[in-house]
Amino acid sequence: MPRYRRGHDVDAAHAHLLRVDRRLAGWMRKLGPLPAMPEWRKAFDPVDALARAILFQQLSGKAAATIVGRVEAAIGSKRLHFDTLGRVDDATLRGCGVSANKTLALRDLAAREQDGDIPDLRRMSLLDDGQIIAALTPVRGIGRWTVEMMLMARLGRPDVLPVDDLGIRKGAQRVDGLQDMPSPRQLLERGERWGPYRSHASRYLWRIADFDGTARAPTPRSQE
Structure with a gap:
């Protein structure tokens, strides 16, 4: 049986955050409840997503998106994997607009x-968040932030706080009325009270960072 299922209880997360953080709660009431992310229910292929x-x-x-479309046409597939990427050489990938560094990263991922x-x-x-991060960050071109976006948006893990994300830091700055954005370490300490639902707090911080008093679509985030 899996230890970790995709998605989490957003109602429980919402109630918890309202209870533990008065400043964040004020913004939450202004912005309204956040629903479960639709990506949690969609088919998901980790290698292709990476x-x-x-x-x-x-x-x-x-x-x-234009470059991805060219790569898909070149390999004759919408599935980016070892077998399909192996159908073309590096020169073909470069001709699709893929940089030299990204070509090396794709080859490393495939290998x-x-x-x-x-x-x-x-x-x-069967793996906790730290184990997934440890398994994927050795891939060339895949850093902790990329894996954190996968954990939040694709796997629906409840307790992820991407402290290096500028939108998250800007949102925290607005919540606390700070002159400067908090450092990643300060944000990590600030976010301890949000556990075990730091992912839900992160989603609010993004929206708070975008908020300008008018109704508009939020900024698209990686893997959303």
């Missing part, structure tokens, strides 16, 4: 997949 995360790095969404180093969903259901 490959796409690599391709999207440091690019606008439109530019990255680690072939060696069995990338856990699938079944294996991830």
Whole structure:
């Protein structure tokens, strides 16, 4: 049986945060409840998701989507894996607009997949957050933040706080009325009271960072 199921109880998370943090609670009431993320119920392929995360790095969404489309056409598949990426050489990937560093990262990911180093969903259901981070961050081009986005948006893990994320830090700055954004270490300490629902607090902090008093769509985040 899996130890960790995809998704978590957002109602319980909401009630907990209202109870433990008066300042955050004021913003939560202003913004309203946040629903469960639809990605928690969607089919999810970790290797493909990581490959796409690599391709999207440091690019606008439109530019990255164009490059992904070219790669899919070149490999003849919408599934980015060892077997499909192996159908083309590096020069072809470069011709699709994939940088040299990203090409190396895709090759490293594919090689680690072939060696069995990338856990699938079944294996991830038996691993805690730290174990998943430890398994995926050795991949070239995959840092802790990328894995944290996967943990939150795809796996629905309840207690993730991406302290290096600028949106999260800006949101915390607004909640506490600070002159400067808190450092990652300060944010980690500040967020202790939000556990075991720090993911839900993070989602609010993103929305607080975006809030300008008018109704508008929130900024798209990685893997949402």
